Amino acid sequence: MKRWVLVCSLALVSLGASAQPAHRGIALTDLKSGTAFMSADLRTLQTDDGLNPASLWWLQGERLWHQPAPDAPACANCHGEASGRMAGVAARYPRVTQSGVALNLEAQINQCRTRHQKSPAWAYESEALLAMTAWLAKASRGELQEDAREAKSQLSHTASWQRGQAQYYQRIGQMNLACAHCHEQNWGRRLGGETLSQGHPVAYPAYRLEWQGVGSLHRRLRACFSGVRAEPPAFASQALMDLEVFLAWRASPLPLEAPGVRR
Ligand code: HEC
Numbered sequence: 511m512k513r514w515v516l517v518c519s520l521a522l523v524s525l526g527a528s529a530q531p532a533h534r535g536i537a538l539t540d541l542k543s544g545t546a547f548m549s550a551d552l553r554t555l556q557t558d559d560g561l562n563p564a565s566l567w568w569l570q571g572e573r574l575w576h577q578p579a580p581d582a583p584a585c586a587n588c589h590g591e592a593s594g595r596m597a598g599v600a601a602r603y604p605r606v607t608q609s610g611v612a613l614n615l616e617a618q619i620n621q622c623r624t625r626h627q628k629s630p631a632w633a634y635e636s637e638a639l640l641a642m643t644a645w646l647a648k649a650s651r652g653e654l655q656e657d658a659r660e661a662k663s664q665l666s667h668t669a670s671w672q673r674g675q676a677q678y679y680q681r682i683g684q685m686n687l688a689c690a691h692c693h694e695q696n697w698g699r700r701l702g703g704e705t706l707s708q709g710h711p712v713a714y715p716a717y718r719l720e721w722q723g724v725g726s727l728h729r730r731l732r733a734c735f736s737g738v739r740a741e742p743p744a745f746a747s748q749a750l751m752d753l754e755v756f757l758a759w760r761a762s763p764l765p766l767e768a769p770g771v772r773r
């Protein structure tokens with residue numbers, strides 16, 4: 511009941527002029543990761559590697575990193591240790607290729623699987639793909655380096671970013687709400703049992719207590735679509751890739767916290 515009252519009052523808020531191009535909607539000085547809205551207990555789970563339940567996934571990712579494919583080298587054979595040249599790689603994703611295709615880290619990993627390991631792509635949301643994404647994210651945690659900041663600011667010059675931004679301000683679902691209603695205009699307020707964050711992607715893939723496991727950013731985004739009673743776009747669909755591009759730009763320069771822990 512309470513939830514509906516808030517949702518109805520949210521729906522009355524006009525988006526007004528917030529849909530200007532290249533306008534972040536939240537001042538840089540107010541930018542906060544979802545972690546800032548969590549309980550101290552959850553924060554400890556996230557920051558203590560020995561306690562973070564996502565460690566089961568990243569350790570599995572580390573094993574896969576060193577495991578050769580049937581007729582091809584292991585990731586490590588071409589790339590060395592993940593903590594070496596791959597450090598920081600996750601912070602430069604998603605990227606948009608010269609031909610305009612939005613590629614997130616999962617898609618890049620699968621490109622190496624098929625192109626360089628002559629092996630089938632890992633299914634989206636499979637344990638292997640989550641494990642590898644978690645492992646590379648872990649190797650990239652922390653403040654964004656200059657190259658990553660620059661890559662994020664360049665995203666706004668792409669058609670993918672423009673489509674993502676349009677989606678972000680588009681009312682959807684039976685509740686007729688846009689992402690911006692919750693995450694730009696009402697962050698810090700309570701909705702149901704949760705405090706609305708600014709909806710940044712920096713902790714994904716993340717271990718969610720509700721999932722009892724690690725899930726991708728696309729899984730989290732699909733939950734937001736379902737939350738407003740809209741049809742969720744498919745995993746790895748262009749719609750979610752475009753949103754991911756816009757969200758990555760919008761969150762910069764927050765540090766990468768993945769793999770995070772969430773309720
Ligand atoms: C035979 C060598 C080879 C193997 C094996 C290989 N890669 Fe790659 N990888 C490359 C090359 C070459 C690139 C440059 C871009 C491309 O071709 O996609 C690359 C690019 C990447 C990038 C992007 C780097 C960046 O700076 O943007 C990631 C991430 C990556 N590989 C992960 C993996 C993972 C995970 C595996 C194992 C599942 C793997 N690679 C296996 C050769 C390889």
Ligand code: HEC
Pocket residue numbers: 543544545678687688689690691692693701704705706707708709710711712713730731734735737738753757772
């Ligand atoms: C009715 C309100 C509502 C709408 C509309 C909504 N979300 Fe969410 N979203 C939530 C809630 C609640 C959570 C979980 C708590 C939090 O982080 O805000 C969440 C979480 C998130 C997160 C994860 C943040 C984190 O740190 O874990 C992202 C990213 C996100 N939303 C993006 C979106 C996008 C993109 C849209 C539009 C397609 C959207 N949301 C629409 C309510 C909403």
